[in-house]
Amino acid sequence: MKEFFYKLAPIILAVSGFIFCICGFFVERYAPSNIHLLLWWGILFAQASTGVIVGKLMKKLYQHTNSDPLTGLRNRRYFDQKLADEIERYKRTKRPLSLAILDLDNFKKINDTYGHLEGDRVLIELSNILKTHTRAMDTVARWGGEEFAIILPETNIEGAKICAERIRNLVENCTSCYKITVCIGIASCAGDNMDVDRLIALTDQALYKAKEKKNQVVSIEGSLFIEGTGLLPFTPC
Incomplete structure (x- = not known):
């Protein structure tokens, strides 16, 4: 009706x-x-x-x-527009802006072993962690499948790494998620030629590097990769 x-x-x-x-x-x-x-x-x-x-x-x-119907997070449509708006604001104000993309490690094994309903439950649990442990000004979105993205306004690369390490640690120690882990790639805006495609490409490169070893955070500044160790202090972003 x-x-x-x-x-x-x-x-x-x-x-x-x-x-x-x-x-x-x-x-x-x-x-x-x-x-x-x-x-x-x-x-x-x-x-x-x-x-x-x-x-x-x-x-x-x-x-x-x-909104994404499964997790209740923002969807890709909203994310794309929000990121474009934030980059425009970065160009006007020169205030720091970072982007993080997360990917669940070996998520296919969960679907194959426990079924897709349990896989959905894991995605919802991860979404709850992301919503609970990010700020109101941050934008958390389901990027697609088992990938998620976080727009971090007013956050430089160091602050983004702290936030990402906190999330990585929380997921690793979550007792209701079949001991899942995540890889997180991070990049920050730098220079006047930054745009949506470039920031996403940089973050995606960092994520690809993190997925080589799994369960780690990798940030990228220019052409330099900085691999996370999981030992950064868990302080607010």
């Missing part, structure tokens, strides 16, 4: 508004004058009700358009 209503919402609201206007016209034209006040109260109520319905529909549409 809900899906049917959402699909036909524009038609329902338009037809309802048309019928209400016709009724209002006849009441205004033929009703005694003492009913006019009641009519205007009815119009006010109808307008308020319509505003609430449209507002809920827009909120629902926004959530569905920008």
Whole structure:
């Protein structure tokens, strides 16, 4: 019923508004004058009700358009736009901006051994860790499959490494995730020629390097890879 209503919402609201206007016209034209006040109260109520319905529909549409249905995190569509906005802000303000991409190690084994439902549960558990241990200003998104991305505004490469090491350690020690581990690649904006594709490419290079050994954090600055050891202090980003 809900899906049917959402699909036909524009038609329902338009037809309802048309019928209400016709009724209002006849009441205004033929009703005694003492009913006019009641009519205007009815119009006010109808307008308020319509505003609430449209507002809920827009909120629902926004959530569905920008959220991953399994994890509740932001999806790739929202991530791409948010990252573009953050890079533009970086170019204006020169404030630090970092990006982290995470990949679950050997996730296929979980699906093959325990089934895809358990694999989904692991993804949800990891999503909860990411949501709990990042800041409100950070954007956590499901990149695709078992990969996740975190946009870290106001965070330089050192701060991003601290945040990533904390997450890596939490995942490694999670008792309800089949002892999974993650690789995390990190890159930070540098220079005026930075754009979305370049920042993603740098972060992806760092992630590729981290996946060579698994369960580690690798950051990239320019052409230099810096491999994490898991020994950085767990302090806030």
